[in-house]
Amino acid sequence: MKALFILVVAFLTACAHPPALRGTGDLGIVIERANGRVAIVDTTARGILARVDGLGDLSHASAVFSRDGRYAYVFGRDGGLTKVDLLLARIDKRVMQAGNSIGGAISQDGRLVVAQNYTPGGIKVFDAVTLELLSEVPTGSKVVGLADLSGQRFGYALFDAGEIWITDLADPRNPRTQKFPAGQQPYDGLVTPNGRHYMAGLFGEDGIALLDTWQPQAGAKKILENYGKGQEKLPVFKMPHLRGWAVAGNRAYLPAIGRHEVLVVDTTTWKEVGRIPVKGQPVFVMARPDGRQVWVNFAFPDNSWVQVIDTPTSQVVKTLQPGKAILHMEFTPRGEEVWLSARDDNTVGIYDTASFARKAALAADSPSGIFFTSRAHRTGF
Amino acid sequence: MRVNASPAGWYHSFRMRLPLLLPFLAMPVAAAVQAEAPTPARQRELVHLVRQDCGSCHGMQLTGGLGVPLTPEALRDKPLEGLEATIHGGRPGTAMPAWKTILGESEIRWIVQQLLMGFPKE
Numbered sequence: 001m002k003a004l005f006i007l008v009v010a011f012l013t014a015c016a017h018p019p020a021l022r023g024t025g026d027l028g029i030v031i032e033r034a035n036g037r038v039a040i041v042d043t044t045a046r047g048i049l050a051r052v053d054g055l056g057d058l059s060h061a062s063a064v065f066s067r068d069g070r071y072a073y074v075f076g077r078d079g080g081l082t083k084v085d086l087l088l089a090r091i092d093k094r095v096m097q098a099g100n101s102i103g104g105a106i107s108q109d110g111r112l113v114v115a116q117n118y119t120p121g122g123i124k125v126f127d128a129v130t131l132e133l134l135s136e137v138p139t140g141s142k143v144v145g146l147a148d149l150s151g152q153r154f155g156y157a158l159f160d161a162g163e164i165w166i167t168d169l170a171d172p173r174n175p176r177t178q179k180f181p182a183g184q185q186p187y188d189g190l191v192t193p194n195g196r197h198y199m200a201g202l203f204g205e206d207g208i209a210l211l212d213t214w215q216p217q218a219g220a221k222k223i224l225e226n227y228g229k230g231q232e233k234l235p236v237f238k239m240p241h242l243r244g245w246a247v248a249g250n251r252a253y254l255p256a257i258g259r260h261e262v263l264v265v266d267t268t269t270w271k272e273v274g275r276i277p278v279k280g281q282p283v284f285v286m287a288r289p290d291g292r293q294v295w296v297n298f299a300f301p302d303n304s305w306v307q308v309i310d311t312p313t314s315q316v317v318k319t320l321q322p323g324k325a326i327l328h329m330e331f332t333p334r335g336e337e338v339w340l341s342a343r344d345d346n347t348v349g350i351y352d353t354a355s356f357a358r359k360a361a362l363a364a365d366s367p368s369g370i371f372f373t374s375r376a377h378r379t380g381f
Numbered sequence: 382m383r384v385n386a387s388p389a390g391w392y393h394s395f396r397m398r399l400p401l402l403l404p405f406l407a408m409p410v411a412a413a414v415q416a417e418a419p420t421p422a423r424q425r426e427l428v429h430l431v432r433q434d435c436g437s438c439h440g441m442q443l444t445g446g447l448g449v450p451l452t453p454e455a456l457r458d459k460p461l462e463g464l465e466a467t468i469h470g471g472r473p474g475t476a477m478p479a480w481k482t483i484l485g486e487s488e489i490r491w492i493v494q495q496l497l498m499g500f501p502k503e
Contacts, residue, residue, distance in 0.1 A: 033441065034503075059441030077440055100445055118446060142447065159447065185476070187447075203476055235471065235478035238437045239447060300434045301483065325433070343433065 024069035027086050028330070028372035030341065030348055031061045031074075032365040038074060039364055040086055043332045043339075043372060046350050046360040050089035056080035056096075061369055062103040065376035066128060067110035072371065073128075075104040081115055083131060086373070093131045097124050105148045108379070112172055114154055116146035123156060125172050134172045139165070145189020145200055145242065147380045149213050155198035157186035157209075164189070164200055164211050164220050180220045182209035190242040191380040192252075192267065199223075201242050203257055210270060223270045224254070224263055233258025238299035240283050244380035248291030248311050255282035255296075262296060264314065274314050279305045284328065287311075288353055289335040297326045297340075306340065308356070318356050322349045327367070333374035341367035417487035427484075427492055428501050438476060443500055447476055453499050464493045 027049070029038040036058050040050045055061075057078035064073050071092060072084045079098035082091055100119035106112070106128065113126045122138040123146060141158035149155050152169045162184050168176045184204025191198050191213075200209040200220075206228040211220040240255035247253075251273065252265045262285055264274040280302025287294050294309040303325050308318040323342025330339045337359060340349045348367050350360040375381035419427060432441050438448035449455065456464065468489045471479035480489070495501060 057440070057442055057444075059436055060446060077442075077446065078444075100440075102446070144447075187476070204474075235480075235482070236476070237434065237478055237483075239476060300437075344429075 022087070024086055024373050025333070026373075027069070028370065029063060029072050029074070029084065029086070030339075030362075030364050030367050031058050031063075031369040031371075033058045033061065033343070033368040034366035036076075037365070038072070038084060039362075039367075040084075040089055041339075041348075041362070041370075043337070046362070048362055048364070052084050052089055052091060054091060054094075055082045055084075058368070060102060063369065063371040063375075064104060064106040064113070064381065065371070065373050066106070067376050069373040069376050072373075073104060073106065073113050075101050075115055077101065079117065079119075081113070081126065081131065095126070095131050095133075097126070097133070102142075102144065103146060105146045105154060106376075107148055107152050107154075107169065108150055109152065110376075112152070112169055114146060114148075114169075116143040116156055118142040121158075121160075123154065123167065125169060125175065127172075135169075135175050137165070137167055137175050137177055144187060147189055147191040147198065147244075148195075149191055149198065150195040150379070153213070155189060155191060155211070155213065157182060157189045157200040159185055159187065162186065162204075164198060164209060166198070166211075166213065166216055178216055180211060180216070182211075182220050183207060183222060187239050187257075188242040190244050190246055192247050193244045193379060195379040197267070199242070199246075199252075199254075201240065201254065201257070203236075203239070206257070208254065208265075223265060224272055227256060227263060227272065227275075228259060231259075234260065234281065236281050236299060237301070238281070238283055238303075240281070240285075240299075243286075244378065245284075245286040248287035248294060251311070253285045253287065253294045253309070253311075255285050257281075262294070262309065276309055276314055276316065278307050278309075278316065279319065286329055286331070288331055288338070289333070293317075293353060295329050295338060297329060300325075303327070308353075320351075320356060322351070322358075323347055328369050330370035330372055333372065339370045341370055343367060417490070419488055419491050423488070424491070424501075425503075427488060428495075428503055430483075431492060431496075431500060432503055443496075451496050451500070453497055456497055461493060461497070464496070465489050468492065 026044040036055045037053045039048045056076045060077045074082045079101045083093040085092040098117035104115040113128045115124045121141045124136040125134045141160035146156040164180045164182045166178045183202040186200035187203040189200040198211045207222045207225040209220045254263045262276045266273045280298035296307045306320045310317040324344035328341045348362040440446045443451040
């Protein structure tokens with residue numbers, strides 16, 4: 001009888017304090033790479049709300065978001081695809097979809113999640129609600145640079161085969177794919193924020209492959225060809241990453257390969273209009289959402305530095321040393337702050353992008369990727 | 382038929398003598414390894430470097446990524462010298478860079494030995 005009484009009281013107490021309603025527009029996740037765990041973060045409170053375990057090998061991980069901003073789809077190194085509920089702070093669904101994976105993307109309408117894989121090479125298409133496998137496109141090559149295009153299409157590049165493929169998933173169970181020669185060893189790709197131009201950065205040669213997805217029949221062309229001018233390359237200890245953040249206004253800011261430079265391209269003519277010397281091999285070259293600044297981090301052994309480029313003057317205006325092994329950067333939705341993960345300091349630093357002052361620091365275990373829900377509404381994220 | 386001329390016979394006679402040879406063989410080798418092996422503190426740095434920074438291409442579990450797997454099973458048939466040369470000078474035509482500006486030869490040898498035995502955890 002007493003037990004029943006306690007139970008009833010506990011039930012009534014629980015009812016009296018329902019979880020507060022909240023939106024997800026200021027939420028995100030931080031990958032804690034060594035623990036197979038993500039921290040759910042709040043960019044308004046500048047804090048960690050909860051942690052979710054059990055996501056497998058996250059030594060390389062990326063995430064996309066459902067268009068309602070409630071779920072994060074996390075792609076892990078071991079081929080795990082995990083749908084994390086940000087509000088309930090728990091795993092909603094999880095599938096092992098490949099042996100070795102690199103990332104993924106979500107369709108224009110938010111109904112399809114697509115994973116890009118190294119082993120076995122190819123892409124796999126999943127229902128975003130149930131994670132049911134709908135179809136796959138084997139490539140016989142490592143897939144890099146998967147990006148969502150308009151019209152339920154996806155662009156991606158084949159590292160070994162040197163091609164760009166465009167797969168149309170209007171009928172998700174019957175993919176239709178077009179293939180275009182791109183160049184030697186594309187290492188990553190991006191789509192411009194308007195969803196029109198797909199670019200694949202090339203590792204095996206100096207240049208970028210550019211495909212106009214409004215007229216793909218014209219094929220991919222090379223831009224920034226021979227930017228290294230035949231000079232010997234510096235060693236690249238970490239492969240750069242490309243996404244739509246490369247574009248600021250009508251310019252794209254791209255990492256050079258084997259040169260400590262950021263290359264600047266005019267996106268109306270696709271000609272090089274400048275190059276900016278920086279501290280090391282750039283890894284992420286990310287425009288603040290308003291395009292006024294471009295933040296750059298670097299490959300080992302220069303990965304304790306971050307530099308900020310002022311876009312109107314193409315000058316480095318700030319050099320920061322925010323911590324040991326800065327792996328990733330993510331801007332708040334409108335860019336007044338940037339979060340930086342310092343892997344070897346076990347810290348995520350939050351910086352004001354106008355004053356460069358450190359506003360807060362969060363303890364996180366070996367943090368790598370930082371992903372905010374504002375990505376849900378951006379093409380190519 | 383001369384038994385000693387056959388490879389099996391040679392191996393047999395070598396094995397018979399091995400216990401006598403062993404102390405003389407082992408001593409200078411052990412001394413050399415001791416002299417060259419990285420300090421325990423440096424070993425921890427190297428483990429961190431391999432897991433975290435080599436791991437950006439080879440995976441933190443060294444099961445592969447853009448780079449090949451570096452597990453003992455994957456490396457079993459690869460000659461030691463070749464593995465050392467790959468780390469030292471990189472592999473032209475691939476994404477593998479030369480680490481000679483970062484790692485000394487004894488450090489490279491130690492890393493290869495650890496990889497072949499199953500790389501230590503951090």
